[in-house]
Amino acid sequence: MIIAVDGPAASGKGTIARALAAHYALPHLDTGLLYRAVGQTLIDHGGDPADAKAALAACRFKDKLLVDPRLRDDAAGIAASIVSTHPAVRAALIDRQRSFARQPGGAVLDGRDIGTVIAPDADAKLFVRATSQIRARRRHNELTARGMAVTFDHVLADIKARDKRDSTRAAAPLRQAEDAVLLDTSYLSIESAIHHAIDIVEQRLAARTSG
Ligand SMILES: Nc1ncnc2c1ncn2[C@@H]1O[C@H](COP(=O)(O)OP(=O)(O)O)[C@@H](O)[C@H]1O
Ligand SMILES: Nc1ccn([C@@H]2O[C@H](COP(=O)(O)OP(=O)(O)O)[C@@H](O)[C@H]2O)c(=O)n1
Numbered sequence: 335m336i337i338a339v340d341g342p343a344a345s346g347k348g349t350i351a352r353a354l355a356a357h358y359a360l361p362h363l364d365t366g367l368l369y370r371a372v373g374q375t376l377i378d379h380g381g382d383p384a385d386a387k388a389a390l391a392a393c394r395f396k397d398k399l400l401v402d403p404r405l406r407d408d409a410a411g412i413a414a415s416i417v418s419t420h421p422a423v424r425a426a427l428i429d430r431q432r433s434f435a436r437q438p439g440g441a442v443l444d445g446r447d448i449g450t451v452i453a454p455d456a457d458a459k460l461f462v463r464a465t466s467q468i469r470a471r472r473r474h475n476e477l478t479a480r481g482m483a484v485t486f487d488h489v490l491a492d493i494k495a496r497d498k499r500d501s502t503r504a505a506a507p508l509r510q511a512e513d514a515v516l517l518d519t520s521y522l523s524i525e526s527a528i529h530h531a532i533d534i535v536e537q538r539l540a541a542r543t544s545g
Contacts (some may be wrong), residue, residue: 335360335438336455337488337535338448338454341462342497343411344469344476346519348525349475353528354535358442363434364444365452371395371404373413383416393426408477408484408492413471416498418446421505428452441465449511458538460531468520469493471480475488479506 337354343537348364355362358476375392376383383389404410417423428451435441435453443452449459464472470490477484500508510516518526 335457335539336368336435337442338451338453338456338459338511338514339531340444340446340450340460340508340510340514341444342469342474345462345464346472346524347444347460347462349524350460350517350527352438354531355442357532358427360440361404361434361437361443362443362444363431365427365443365448367400367405368421368430369414369418370410371399371402372417372423372427373398373401373415374405374410376417377409386395386420386422386520389417389420390422390426391494393423404423406476406480407482408489411496412492412535414530415499419499419501419503419505424505435460435531446508447506450509451506457542458535459511460517460534461510461514462517462519462527464518464520466490466497467492479505507516520529 335358337360339347340349349360372389372395373383373545375395376388381388381392381431394426431443431452435443445452449456460497470486470493473493474484474489477489517527517530522530
């Protein structure tokens, strides 16, 4: 079974994808980390994320970078959202994501274009959203808990800029797949968001077996 979980920054898609993976005993891939690794490689080497050629070269990052905690920083997120606008970067990362999705037994992937581009044939698709204020509050809490000195207003501005870039880019923009189920987590606790997500997947599976 392939489960696709998409949505904007800090909507809760990673939390939901990890919980679904644990519930169904499936492997999970946070595809945002791949773009963050490309962004971080450029930060480390003084490259410009807007330079498509430099960004493509940075796609050859070492796998050990994927566990580097710096990938969770704001700077890596912003650089990721710039490198991800280059079609050549998206193309360089596509095989890895598609083969993860198609491994025997299936997988859960979360990102921006899983339901639309990476796994359009996924068995269940969720589109997770929350208001930008609530997402900024969550991300701000997360960053300050990690000791980063960043203001709420700064995080909110970053989230809005990233939303705009992710949804207006020409290559694989952030959008809800037609057959994805919308899950608004704005006023849901983590537990209840996970509960709703499992319900959605169960309904999809039931519809598939009865249809
Ligand atoms: N429903 C929720 N209510 C409150 N906090 C949440 C909820 N879902 C996720 N979070 C918290 O918000 C932050 C961002 O969640 P995450 O799942 O990493 O989002 P995304 O993968 O969409 O960027 C994390 O600190 C997470 O624990
Ligand atoms: N499948 C994906 C995943 C991430 N991305 C890009 O990578 C950036 C970082 O993704 P992320 O999922 O780690 O970001 P958060 O939602 O966790 O803040 C996003 O802003 C997107 O621009 C993408 O283009 N396609």
